Amino acid sequence: MEMSARAKRMxxxxxxxxxxxxxxVSLMDIFTILVFFLLVTSSSSQQLPNTKDLRLPNSTAKKAPEETLIIMVTERNILVQGRNVANLQDVxxxxxxxIGGLKKELEFQSSNKTQLTNDEDSASDGFAVTIMGDENLPFEVLSRILATCRQANYTKIAFAANQKAKQ
Known part of the structure; x- marks a missing residue:
């Protein structure tokens, strides 16, 4: 049976x-490579929480910081892991x-760490903490924070600062 010209055109x-x-297939390959790249690069960098209330001092360091408990001292409050524990004016x-509220929170955090690790030897050495304070923080407040950390067995104390490149 032969088709008409109209049927052939259609x-x-x-x-x-x-x-x-x-x-x-090729699109999935590209996205798989992209996901692996993002996973590898994001896990190797450590960053401190960023807040607009703080202006950190500048520093040069040879060694990258370890992840520790973070105490932030803003113009108004003292925060542990982002939780408000004390008002700076009251301190x-x-x-x-x-500082009572800070000591209570530090002891709570240290009890959680010993329960997770079940290692009393690491607790006897003291715990690590990083203090993020404004560069204009009064020394009186800083010395009280340090005394509170020592009372709560946080003896490995580091101060957060912006790292400057060496000249």
Whole structure:
């Protein structure tokens, strides 16, 4: 059976309108490589939490910091891992050498660490803490924070600073 000219034209136009199949294999390969690249690069960098209330001092260091408990001292508050533990005005007004709310939170954090590790030897050496304080932080407040850390067995104390490249 022979097709009419109109049927042949319609068959040709239908072939032209057909969409080619989308090949997803190469697209999936690219995204897989991208995901692995992002996983590898994101796990190797350590960053401290960023806050707009702090202006950290500048420093040069040869060794990268370890992940530790973070105490942030802003213009108004003292924060441990982002949780408000004390008001800075109350700390300045107080005559106590130890900050009660901070000590309570540090002891809570250290008890959680010993329960997770079940290693009393690491607890006897003391725990590590990083203090992020504004560069204009009064020394009186800083000395009270240090005394509180020592009371709560946090003896490995580091100060956060912006790292400058060596000249």
């Amino acid at each position: 068959q040709r136009s239908n072939k032209l309108r057909k969409q080619p199949a989308l090949n997803l 300045v007004a107080s005559d106590d050498k130890v």
